[in-house]
Amino acid sequence: MGIGDHEFGSGLTDLKLSIIADYLHRYNTALSKQPFFERWYFDAFAGTGERTVRLSGSHGDLLSEPVEERIERRRGSARIALDTTPPFHRCIFMEQKKRHWLALEALCTEPQYSSQKAVVVRGDANKAIQDHINSVNWRKTRAVIFLDPYGMNVEWRTLEAIRRTEAIDLWYLVSLSGLYRQATHRGSALDEKKRAALTRMLGTSAWESAWYEEERQGSLLSKLDSEETRRTASLDRMESFVLQRLRDLFPTVLEPLRLRNDRNAPMFSLFFAMSNPSPAAARVAKPIAQHILEKARARR
Numbered sequence: 598m599g600i601g602d603h604e605f606g607s608g609l610t611d612l613k614l615s616i617i618a619d620y621l622h623r624y625n626t627a628l629s630k631q632p633f634f635e636r637w638y639f640d641a642f643a644g645t646g647e648r649t650v651r652l653s654g655s656h657g658d659l660l661s662e663p664v665e666e667r668i669e670r671r672r673g674s675a676r677i678a679l680d681t682t683p684p685f686h687r688c689i690f691m692e693q694k695k696r697h698w699l700a701l702e703a704l705c706t707e708p709q710y711s712s713q714k715a716v717v718v719r720g721d722a723n724k725a726i727q728d729h730i731n732s733v734n735w736r737k738t739r740a741v742i743f744l745d746p747y748g749m750n751v752e753w754r755t756l757e758a759i760r761r762t763e764a765i766d767l768w769y770l771v772s773l774s775g776l777y778r779q780a781t782h783r784g785s786a787l788d789e790k791k792r793a794a795l796t797r798m799l800g801t802s803a804w805e806s807a808w809y810e811e812e813r814q815g816s817l818l819s820k821l822d823s824e825e826t827r828r829t830a831s832l833d834r835m836e837s838f839v840l841q842r843l844r845d846l847f848p849t850v851l852e853p854l855r856l857r858n859d860r861n862a863p864m865f866s867l868f869f870a871m872s873n874p875s876p877a878a879a880r881v882a883k884p885i886a887q888h889i890l891e892k893a894r895a896r897r
C-alpha cells in the first residue's frame with residue numbers, strides 16, 4: 598500500500614461522508630453571514646484524507662460483458678473538509694498512526710490548500726482534545742468536530758471537553774458492532790477489559806444494570822443452583838442508552854441515523870449534537886443537520 602492508501606468502508610462510508618460534506622458546506626455558508634466568527638474544523642480520527650475502494654468485477658455471461666475489478670481513490674473526511682466552500686479558517690487533523698499522519702501532512706501542503714491553515718496533530722486524539730481544546734478563544738471561534746473512530750476509541754471525557762467549549766457542533770459515529778462485541782450476551786463473559794472499555798466510552802457503569810438481568814440456572818430442587826446475568830437489552834435499547842447519555846450532556850442531540858453494511862447489518866449510529874446552549878445557535882445549525890439526516894433516511 599502507498600502512503601495515502603487507506604482501504605475501508607462501503608456504501609455506509611459513502612453515505613456518512615456525503616452527510617459530513619453537505620453539513621460542512623451548509624454550516625460554513627450560514628456562518629459566513631456572521632464574519633465575527635472564525636470557522637474551524639476538527640477531524641479527531643482523520644485517516645489519510647483519501648480512501649481506497651475496491652469495486653469487484655464480474656465474469657460476464659451471455660447478456661453482459663465481463664467487468665474487471667477496479668480500485669478507486671475517493672475523498673476521505675480530511676480532503677472533504679479542505680475542499681469545503683466557503684472554506685474553513687483552520688482545519689485540525691488528529692491522527693495516531695504514523696503512515697496516516699504523514700499522508701495528512703502531505704495533503705495539507707498541496708498547493709490548492711496553501712491559503713488554508715491546516716495542521717496535523719500527531720498522537721492520541723482523546724489526549725489532544727482533553728488537554729487543549731478549552732484553551733482556544735471560543736468567544737470568537739465556532740467549530741465542527743467529526744469523531745469517526747473504527748471502534749470504541751472516543752472517551753466520555755473527550756465529549757465532556759467538547760461540551761465545555763459551548764461552541765462546537767459534533768458529528769459522532771458510534772460503533773454499534775463495538776458495543777455489541779464488548780457487551781457480551783452472557784454476563785460471565787464480561788471481563789474487566791470489556792467493562793472498562795464500555796465505561797470509558799459511556800462515562801458511567803450504569804450500562805450494566807440497564808442492559809443485564811439475573812437469570813437463575815438449575816432446578817428449584819437442585820443445590821447447585823447458580824446465578825448468571827444475561828444481556829436482555831436489544832440494539833435499539835443500547836442505542837437509546839447512548840442517545841440519553843448524550844442528551845444528559847449536550848443541549849441539542851438529534852435522533853441518530855443507523856448505518857448498515859452491504860449485508861444490511863447495523864454497524865454504526867451517526868449522532869449530531871451541539872455544545873452551544875444558545876437558542877440562536879440552535880436556530881442556525883439544528884435545522885441544517887435535521888434536514889440532512891431526514892434526506893439520508895429517505896434515501897435508504
Ligand SMILES: C[S@@+](CC[C@H](N)C(=O)[O-])C[C@H]1O[C@@H](n2cnc3c(N)ncnc32)[C@H](O)[C@@H]1O
Pocket residue numbers: 605614641642643644645646647648672673674675691692693694697720721722723745746747750
Ligand atoms: C475510520 S478511520 C477515519 C476515516 C476518516 N474519517 C476518513 O473519512 O477518511 C479512523 C482513524 O482513526 C485513527 N485512530 C485510531 N485511534 C486513534 C486515536 N486514539 N487518536 C487519533 N487517531 C486514532 C486510525 O489510525 C484511523 O486512521
